[in-house]
Each structure stands twice: as structure tokens, then as C-alpha cells.
Amino acid sequence: MDIHHISNFFEPAWEAGGVANAASQIAKQQSYLGHYVKSTTTSGFLNEDFSKQDNQSQVNAQYLPTISDRLTEEFLFPMPYKGFSKLRSDISQADIVHIHEHRSPLAAISSIIANREDVPTILQPHGSLGYDRGRRRAKVVFDHAIGNWILQNSSRYIATSEPELRELTGFGVREQKVDIIPIGINEDEVPTDLSGRNFKLKYQIPTNKKLILFLGRLDGIKGLPLLLQAISMIMEVESSDCHLAIVGPENDHQKKLKNMAEELEITKHVTFPGPVYGDEKYDAYDAADLYVLPSHFESFSTTVLEAGIVGTPVLVSENCWISSLLDEFDEGFTFKRTQRELASHINELLYNENKRRSFSTNFKQRIKDVFTWEKIAINTIESYEEIISG
Known part of the structure; x- marks a missing residue:
């Protein structure tokens, strides 16, 4: 299976928080399971010469440069400014696009490309949905502009827990389209x-x-x-x-x-x-x-x-x-x-x-x-297969 992950941050940008680790680990384990895995992310929280370093995982990762370190590191809102031609080409060849958090320019662009290329998408919010925490006004504005469209046009969804499942249904997502898959750890x-x-x-x-x-x-x-x-x-x-x-x-x-x-x-x-x-x-x-x-x-x-x-x-x-x-x-x-x-x-x-x-x-x-990442990756692949076969 050709899998393409979209995440604002990816290894080794550990300072960005848990989503960077989750996206990296899921992608890595899927690669170990024999799938062809790519990731498009940003250069957020990485030093300037990162492009010269080797990506340590088995994942083909593309790091798009961002226009503002302040937007990236203070507001966790990286804005990439180039690399979109390759992104379009990679998504068009994928069997599935896995979007980690949807309120970002990278997620929006990727969702639009996948929709135009008729490539199914699976959205994993990682606890970012609710308006009751973290920059409510910015979330509302983004959702009115594009966020609600991304949410409603995703093929399937992954919630990390029952409460997140309830949040997704509160945003109009049908429960039957949500799989509960927790976050894992690599022992x-x-x-x-x-x-x-x-x-x-x-x-x-x-x-x-x-x-x-x-x-x-x-x-x-x-x-x-x-x-x-x-x-x-x-x-x-x-x-x-x-x-x-x-x-x-x-x-x-x-x-x-x-x-x-x-x-x-x-x-x-x-x-x-x-x-x-x-x-x-x-x-x-x-x-x-x-x-x-x-x-x-x-x-x-x-x-x-x-x-x-x-x-x-x-x-x-x-x-x-x-x-x-x-x-x-x-x-x-x-x-x-x-x-x-x-x-x-x-x-x-x-x-x-x-x-x-x-x-x-x-x-x-x-x-x-x-809660091992291998088990999490297997469960995620099963969600992908349900989308592709259905």
C-alpha cells in the first residue's frame, strides 16, 4: 500500500509535542510492515541545516520550509511556502492520505489536492477539535474558511479515545466512520x-x-x-x-x-x-x-x-x-x-x-x-483497507 502522511511536524522535531512523535511512529511501523510510506511535513522546530541530515526512519519524508519561525514555534501554525508541486505528485500516486490534525495550511492544501485527485483521506485530530481549549477564535475562523470542509470531506476518522469520538460526532461526523485507535509506545x-x-x-x-x-x-x-x-x-x-x-x-x-x-x-x-x-x-x-x-x-x-x-x-x-x-x-x-x-x-x-x-x-x-506502536500501525492499516475496499 502507498501511504502518505501529512503532519505539521515530524521526527526529529520532538519539541513540537506528541503529534510529531505519533505521526513518525505510525509511519515508521507501517514501513516495517512492508508498506511504501511517505510523509510531507514542515521544517518547524528543526535547525537550519536539517536538510543536510539523514532521516533516521524508513519513511521518505519531505520537509517544507516555513515563512515564519514565530508562527511555527509560538502558535504551532507553520506556513510552508514551497514544495507543493512534489506534494501534488506524491498525493496523486498514493492509495491513502493520512492527515494528522486538520487546522493548518499544509493539511488544507493536502486535503484539497487529495479531493481533486480522488485519493481517500483519513483524518486524525489528536485532541485538537474542541473550541473549549487553545485559540478558540483562530479555530472558528479557520473552520469557517476551510476547516469544516476538510472535516466533512474526509473519508474516515481516527479518534484516540471515546471522548474524542464524541467530539467528532458533535462536529457532524457519523459514528460509523470513526475508528478508535489509541496512541502507542515503542518498548x-x-x-x-x-x-x-x-x-x-x-x-x-x-x-x-x-x-x-x-x-x-x-x-x-x-x-x-x-x-x-x-x-x-x-x-x-x-x-x-x-x-x-x-x-x-x-x-x-x-x-x-x-x-x-x-x-x-x-x-x-x-x-x-x-x-x-x-x-x-x-x-x-x-x-x-x-x-x-x-x-x-x-x-x-x-x-x-x-x-x-x-x-x-x-x-x-x-x-x-x-x-x-x-x-x-x-x-x-x-x-x-x-x-x-x-x-x-x-x-x-x-x-x-x-x-x-x-x-x-x-x-x-x-x-x-x-499500546505498542506495531499494534497501533496494524489497526491503522485495517482502517485504510476498509476505506479502499469500501
């Missing part, structure tokens, strides 16, 4: 010689403290001010034998968080290591006694799976769709977004070793059984 990427101690030593985190970890893109939707407030509350009433590491790119939001930590007088209890990748990322999970995701919203967090496959227990906001999965194993690993409840859950879990160990064992096995 082979987890190093066998994890060293949480080395991570602590490198970033001068006290080795005798219990470590609470956040890892991911730093922006407002992640809800990190609440986590800082919870740590402040814990420090007021408990002995200070825990420490917080907020791992993510050094940007304006990180500066705001550092200022907030200073105002709360918890600077000595918080470390900002900056971004970490590869083996060091898994060392960070290994170092942590608890991974916390306090987001206002998440569709399906890859970082929760990464922490889980390492064996690190997770504590997730009920606003994250993956929280319903965690509740299947044990109560207490999800929380309502209030300062007091988050602080209470952190305290309870940090000092209940048996509960954390039991959860970690069960969740790790569930990830291996259900």
Missing part, C-alpha cells in the same frame, strides 16, 4: 541500562529526595502553575523530603514558571533541567518516584505511557482522556484540578510504596499488551 526504545541516579546527579537533584517529575512541552494547557502551588502547599505542612523536576524546552513559559517558583519561595525544591531526549528522557522517568500530568486537557498523553513502560507510577488530571484508563487499575491515580486535591494525592502516593508498586506492575503489562 524497544527504552534502554536496558536505565540510570535515574545519573539523571539526578547531572542536574544536581538531591539523591535522598523523592522526585516528582513533569516532562513535556511547556505551555499554558499543561497546568503547571497548579503543580507548583501543590508543591508549595506540601512544603508548608510536610518535611521537605520531595523535589520537583519540570523537564521541557527553555521558553517564555518556563521563565514564568521559574518566577512563580520564586514567588512561592520553593526555588530550592524545583529544578528545570531543560529538554531531554533519547536515553536521558527514560533516565528521568527512572529517577522519578511519581510522574504528574496536571493538564487542563490532554487527548492521549505519550508521556504517561513512557513513564508507565519504565515502571514509574503516574498521577493524571481527570481532564486528560487517559485518566479513564488509569481508573481501571486503582483509585487515586487521577485527580480533580484543585491545589488541595493534587497535593493530597501526591502525599498519599509518595508514601504508599505498595500501592505505587502494584499500579506500576499492572499498568506496565497493559501497555505491553495494547
Whole structure:
């Protein structure tokens, strides 16, 4: 099968967030399964000489240059300005076009080309649909201009969870045209010689403290001010034998968080290591006694799976769709977004070793059984085949 992926960001643009990783992993696994896979993406979050580097995956990827780094990195809205002739040629030869998120110039152009060339498209929103989060006015304007047309003219859809399925039907998509396929993880990427101690030593985190970890893109939707407030509350009433590491790119939001930590007088209890990748990322999970995701919203967090496959227990906001999965194993690993409840859950879990160990064992096995990228890729191919055969 000739498969063409359309994604604003692709490996190794990991700073762009989870969609770059998901699109890259799905495409890579499909290639391993014997399909011919291409990807058209943008140069967003990549250095200037990336075009001289080799793409490490088995996917033929084309990186279109963008007109504005600010639009790309601050608003996650890359605007490519050339490479469209090749894009048209590639799409016309494809059996299926898989669009990751649809509110972008690249997705719009690709959808129009596919429609004109009579090539079926499958749309995967990755949690981006709702107007209740993230640049509502811009979403409404885009949808009136072209977004609604893209949505209604897609052949089929992939939702990462039941809540996203409900969002799609709320936008007028028929439920029968939606397949629920979660995000996955590649267990082979987890190093066998994890060293949480080395991570602590490198970033001068006290080795005798219990470590609470956040890892991911730093922006407002992640809800990190609440986590800082919870740590402040814990420090007021408990002995200070825990420490917080907020791992993510050094940007304006990180500066705001550092200022907030200073105002709360918890600077000595918080470390900002900056971004970490590869083996060091898994060392960070290994170092942590608890991974916390306090987001206002998440569709399906890859970082929760990464922490889980390492064996690190997770504590997730009920606003994250993956929280319903965690509740299947044990109560207490999800929380309502209030300062007091988050602080209470952190305290309870940090000092209940048996509960954390039991959860970690069960969740790790569930990830291996259900959430590998190979299984995700196979399920995605089945969705493609249903479109092509039907």
C-alpha cells in the first residue's frame, strides 16, 4: 500500500509535542510492515541545516520550509511556502492520505489536492477539535474558511479515545466512520541500562529526595502553575523530603514558571533541567518516584505511557482522556484540578510504596499488551483497507 502522511511536524522535531512523535511512529511501523510510506511535513522546530541530515526512519519524508519561525514555534501554525508541486505528485500516486490534525495550511492544501485527485483521506485530530481549549477564535475562523470542509470531506476518522469520538460526532461526523485507535509506545526504545541516579546527579537533584517529575512541552494547557502551588502547599505542612523536576524546552513559559517558583519561595525544591531526549528522557522517568500530568486537557498523553513502560507510577488530571484508563487499575491515580486535591494525592502516593508498586506492575503489562506502536500501525492499516475496499 502507498501511504502518505501529512503532519505539521515530524521526527526529529520532538519539541513540537506528541503529534510529531505519533505521526513518525505510525509511519515508521507501517514501513516495517512492508508498506511504501511517505510523509510531507514542515521544517518547524528543526535547525537550519536539517536538510543536510539523514532521516533516521524508513519513511521518505519531505520537509517544507516555513515563512515564519514565530508562527511555527509560538502558535504551532507553520506556513510552508514551497514544495507543493512534489506534494501534488506524491498525493496523486498514493492509495491513502493520512492527515494528522486538520487546522493548518499544509493539511488544507493536502486535503484539497487529495479531493481533486480522488485519493481517500483519513483524518486524525489528536485532541485538537474542541473550541473549549487553545485559540478558540483562530479555530472558528479557520473552520469557517476551510476547516469544516476538510472535516466533512474526509473519508474516515481516527479518534484516540471515546471522548474524542464524541467530539467528532458533535462536529457532524457519523459514528460509523470513526475508528478508535489509541496512541502507542515503542518498548524497544527504552534502554536496558536505565540510570535515574545519573539523571539526578547531572542536574544536581538531591539523591535522598523523592522526585516528582513533569516532562513535556511547556505551555499554558499543561497546568503547571497548579503543580507548583501543590508543591508549595506540601512544603508548608510536610518535611521537605520531595523535589520537583519540570523537564521541557527553555521558553517564555518556563521563565514564568521559574518566577512563580520564586514567588512561592520553593526555588530550592524545583529544578528545570531543560529538554531531554533519547536515553536521558527514560533516565528521568527512572529517577522519578511519581510522574504528574496536571493538564487542563490532554487527548492521549505519550508521556504517561513512557513513564508507565519504565515502571514509574503516574498521577493524571481527570481532564486528560487517559485518566479513564488509569481508573481501571486503582483509585487515586487521577485527580480533580484543585491545589488541595493534587497535593493530597501526591502525599498519599509518595508514601504508599505498595500501592505505587502494584499500579506500576499492572499498568506496565497493559501497555505491553495494547499500546505498542506495531499494534497501533496494524489497526491503522485495517482502517485504510476498509476505506479502499469500501
